[in-house]
Structures are given as structure tokens and as C-alpha cells.
Amino acid sequence: MTGAVAQAEAMRTEKENQIMHQVAILSDLFSNADPDFLQERIDKCMKLEGDEEAFHLLYEECLEIKNYPTMKDYIKRRKRASVTETRSIDDFVITDDTKALAENLTVECGICLEENILGIDTNTCSALKNEHTYCNHCIKRYVEAQIGQGLTIFKCMEGYCDAEFSLRMLQKLIEPPVFAKLWERRQQEEIAAAGVENLESCPFCNYMVSMPNQEDKIFQCWNPDCMIDSCRKCKEPSHIPMRCEEIEKKGQRNARTYLENEMAEAMIRQCPRCKKRFIIEAGCNRMTCPCGAIMCYVCKQLLDTANGDGYNHFERGPAPSEKCPLYSNTTALHEEEVRDAAERAKQDLDPQVSLLHDPTVNL
Structure with missing residues (x-):
């Protein structure tokens, strides 16, 4: 149960980081867009919950939008709304204060240099004197980009x-x-900067506690949303009585999983027409899919049956040729494909990661 909770927490953190990164991408794409228009895109992005494929489709859809409303359109709309919701300034007695307010209804952003931005749509830095004013859109875009780089200040x-x-x-x-x-990251950094002695933090959440006893090898998290016991040395979920070097780390586990997936995929065939996936243990290499497509199991190509039944693709005699064999040792074929896939996949792995459990040792 502990391992499952840790994996769920890691997946949640990764998903949140992915969502923040995707939001920053959309903000950059529509840097001068109407904030309401941009917010609609961001709301759609948030609902995707970090799904890469779905976000790619959303991004492609956004690229097709050419004439989207801009910040100028937004300002004009706000001005019109302000006029309809309040009385005209001519209805008021113009004092020095109200005249100054009327003259400063709009400001200029120090980044996009957009003029006539309503003061309500701007904010400033926290300088005590001569603070700098920016439109909310520029501030939001800047901060989201900084968050994507791991900053909290x-x-x-x-x-x-x-x-x-x-x-x-x-x-x-x-x-x-x-x-x-x-906010969680900011709190964690502030606690760490406070200089508390023997401070330890949970690897799976922001819970921290002082642990002066160095003989205590297990970190017990009392965060009710986490409650994961972890090893103080390797930061993995508690693995007593096993030693740290006997435990597969996250990087090792990811590398092993990647290898295993690539090796499994090497044996699987996919119909070129209906995309149905299948694998056989023995038999004829001329395969007929339920959708009616005929393909070669060896080279995985769709066979031309317009002028025949497709058997001319195969070598039927004992003499070797450039054609694919009609019958072959499927087990040997799969083993060769798995070895080739493993060799290619290993080249993509981080050379700094050593596999604790190597799925290719017996190939």
C-alpha cells in the first residue's frame, strides 16, 4: 500500500508540473490576446489534466486561430462596460481629486508598452518608492514562465x-x-532556509521534521495526505530489511520499464488498415486480419492482392531468396526482433543509470 501511495503522489506531482508547463506554453502563444480569450484556452488545458496527446491537439487547434481578440479589444470592451454600468463623469461635480482620477483612468504597461490599459487591469511590484506598473497579462505570463523553471520568488x-x-x-x-x-514550494524553501538543525523532509510531500537521532533510518511522514514511511538515506519508500543497494531506484525502474516495453512492442504486429494489434506463436506468415487486410508477418507489409492472392510475396521453395518465407520459426524471429529492439533502446538510456534488474541479460 505504501508503494502505491508513493507512486500516486509522484504521478500527481508530475501531472501538476506538466499542467503548469502547458499553461505557460499557451500564455506564450497568445501573448497579446484578450485575457478572457486566453483564459478559455487555459481552462480547456486544465481540464486535460496534463494529457500530452490531448494538449497537442489543443495546441494544434490554437495554431489555427488567426484572428483572435487582442488586448486592445479587451480594453475597448472594458471601457464600454464601464460607461454602461456607471454614470458619465460629466454627471459628477469635478473636484481636484475626481479630475485627477479621470485623467488617470488608463496607464501604460512597462513590458508590452500597451497604452490606455485600465488601472484595474494592472499591478505593481512591491517597491516602496517608484514602483513599476505592468498589465496583469504580462505579470501572469512572466510568473508562469518562472514557475515552469522551478522558481518561487x-x-x-x-x-x-x-x-x-x-x-x-x-x-x-x-x-x-x-x-x-x-505556496507549498515557497513554504518548504522558507523552512529549509530557517536553519533548523537535523531537518529532514519527506521525499513525497512537503512535510518536514527535526530528526536528531542519526540511528533512526526511517522517516515517518505524519502528513495525512501522504503518511509514507521512507528511507533517510536513499529517499525511497521504506525497504527494511533490504539494503539501499538492493532497491531499484526510480531512474532504474523507469529505464527497465522502457526496455521491457520496447522489447514487447518489437514482437507485436499491427494491421496497416484497421490498426488491430496481434501476435502469433506459429503458422503461415500470410496473415488475414478480420477487417479483410492481408499482410506479411515477417516484414509487416500490406500485401497487394489486386492481381492475386498475395502468395507471390513469399518464397515457397527450400532455396533462400530475397522474398519472405511462407513458413518460418516464429520463436526465433521474435527473439531476433527483441534483441534488436533491446540494443536500440539501450542506446537511448541515460549512461549514468545502471540497471539493477536488466531484462536483456538472457537474450
Whole structure:
């Protein structure tokens, strides 16, 4: 159960990071778009929950959009709404204060240099004097890009300014799931920077505790959403009574899984017409799919049956030729394909990762 919880937590963290990365991509794609238009795309992205294939389709769909509403359109719409929802400024008695307010209804963003941005759609850095003003869209785009790089503190976008953007302000601009993850990371960094002696953290959540007893090899997490016991040395789920070097680490497990998948895929055939997947243990290499397609099991090609039954693709006699054999040792064929796939897959692995359990040792 502990391993399953750890795997679920790791998958959740990976999914959240993937979602933040995808949101940053969309924000960059529509850098000058109407915020409401961009938000609709981001809402669709959030619903995909990090699915790469679905996001690719969404991204391709966004690329096809040429005439999308821009920030200028948004400003015009806000101005029109402001006029209809409130009385005209001419209806008021113009004092010095209200005149100053009327003259400063719009500002210029220090990044996109867009003029006539409503003050309500802007924010500033936390400088005590001479703070720098930016439109919310530019701030949101900048912060999401910084989050994608693992940062939790966001300096003012003016190069010489050391002020930051406050978390209180960012909470209003960033998607709630993204902000929640940012808040967790920020808290974790602040605790680590406090200099607490013998501070240990859970590898699977943000729970921390001081553990002065170095003989205690097990970290017990009391976060009710985690509760995973882990090894203080290798940061893997508790593996007592086994030693750390006897435990397959995440990188090793991922590498082994990748090899095993590639080796299994090497034996599987797929119908070129209906994409049905299959494998045989023995028999004739001329395969007929339920959809009616006829293919060669050896070279996996769709056979031309327009001028025959497709048997002319095969060598029927004992003499070897360039044609595929009509009958062959399927076991030997699969073994050769698996070996070739394993050799190719190993070239893609990180050379720094040594396999604890190598699925290719008996090939």
C-alpha cells in the first residue's frame, strides 16, 4: 500500500508540473490576446489534466486561430462596460481629486508598452518608492514562465529593481491549483532556509521534521495526505530489511520499464488498415486480419492482392531468396526482433543509470 501511495503522489506531482508547463506554453502563444480569450484556452488545458496527446491537439487547434481578440479589444470592451454600468463623469461635480482620477483612468504597461490599459487591469511590484506598473497579462505570463523553471520568488521585471511581486497579488492572477503548488514550494524553501538543525523532509510531500537521532533510518511522514514511511538515506519508500543497494531506484525502474516495453512492442504486429494489434506463436506468415487486410508477418507489409492472392510475396521453395518465407520459426524471429529492439533502446538510456534488474541479460 505504501508503494502505491508513493507512486500516486509522484504521478500527481508530475501531472501538476506538466499542467503548469502547458499553461505557460499557451500564455506564450497568445501573448497579446484578450485575457478572457486566453483564459478559455487555459481552462480547456486544465481540464486535460496534463494529457500530452490531448494538449497537442489543443495546441494544434490554437495554431489555427488567426484572428483572435487582442488586448486592445479587451480594453475597448472594458471601457464600454464601464460607461454602461456607471454614470458619465460629466454627471459628477469635478473636484481636484475626481479630475485627477479621470485623467488617470488608463496607464501604460512597462513590458508590452500597451497604452490606455485600465488601472484595474494592472499591478505593481512591491517597491516602496517608484514602483513599476505592468498589465496583469504580462505579470501572469512572466510568473508562469518562472514557475515552469522551478522558481518561487519573482523579481520585478525592471532589470535594476530588486522588489518582488507579492504572493497576495499573484494569488489573484494565477490559477488556484498552480498557486497552491507554488505556496507549498515557497513554504518548504522558507523552512529549509530557517536553519533548523537535523531537518529532514519527506521525499513525497512537503512535510518536514527535526530528526536528531542519526540511528533512526526511517522517516515517518505524519502528513495525512501522504503518511509514507521512507528511507533517510536513499529517499525511497521504506525497504527494511533490504539494503539501499538492493532497491531499484526510480531512474532504474523507469529505464527497465522502457526496455521491457520496447522489447514487447518489437514482437507485436499491427494491421496497416484497421490498426488491430496481434501476435502469433506459429503458422503461415500470410496473415488475414478480420477487417479483410492481408499482410506479411515477417516484414509487416500490406500485401497487394489486386492481381492475386498475395502468395507471390513469399518464397515457397527450400532455396533462400530475397522474398519472405511462407513458413518460418516464429520463436526465433521474435527473439531476433527483441534483441534488436533491446540494443536500440539501450542506446537511448541515460549512461549514468545502471540497471539493477536488466531484462536483456538472457537474450
